[in-house]
């Protein structure tokens with residue numbers, strides 16, 4: 317194989333691996349050129365190269381291609397969901413054998429990655445939008461997980477629930493019934509109203525103690541507007557919730573915008 321052809325094949329493999337592992341839409345992948353190369357290659361090296369790439373466990377998602385559809389932002393995966401999933405994959409102990417409540421789960425990528433790699437005891441996906449909840453249930457089943465109550469649930473898998481949970485109306489007793497050890501949320505700081513709702517529900521979650529302990533909380537977001545981030549930390553301060561920034565993790569696994577600034581805050585309720 318000529319050197320430039322070999323470099324082209326390398327690029328093709330890299331691009332395939334990256335999009336395949338990222339569980340992203342493959343529309344832009346050059347299928348035709350790959351098919352031609354596979355047809356014309358005299359041996360099976362190219363095919364082997366693809367098949368032998370490390371793939372680990374995968375997450376399959378059905379999601380919208382529009383960032384806002386049916387009046388919600390929750391039908392598509394946002395970058396902070398990918399960033400939080402990466403952090404979880406590098407820090408599984410934060411979730412292992414624990415009950416995780418996710419706020420504003422959207423399409424479900426972060427939770428599915430955690431269910432598949434971190435061995436939580438139970439995982440509660442939640443959202444307030446009926447269409448998002450419908451898509452979430454579909455995505456949980458698409459990934460071979462059973463939804464509670466399902467007596468066929470495999471005891472090796474976490475107990476998975478998809479719950480309707482609106483931060484503006486959820487009461488302390490409703491939140492306590494989830495018995496969360498860990499609460500997570502990704503990309504839920506995009507406007508002042510949502511920040512006030514989120515801090516409100518976090519304040520009520522601080523009353524949900526298990527063995528005298530409030531849940532650990534991790535909130536991931538893309539820093540789009542410093543004023544919005546400042547409003548979040550100011551409101552946390554007013555609610556008496558301390559926070560610290562989680563150090564950035566090492567490896568980027570997913571193809572989100574590399575230059576956008578991403579952050580995870582750990583909150584002490």
Ligand SMILES: C[S@@+](CC[C@H](N)C(=O)[O-])C[C@H]1O[C@@H](n2cnc3c(N)ncnc32)[C@H](O)[C@@H]1O
Nearest residue numbers: 389390393394397420421422444482483502503
């Ligand atoms: C930008 S999306 C993020 C979805 C997902 N976490 C991600 O990062 O891909 C925000 C999500 O928060 C949900 N949400 C907004 N306000 C909410 C509220 N008051 N109660 C519950 N969920 C809410 C939306 O329905 C939507 O699914």
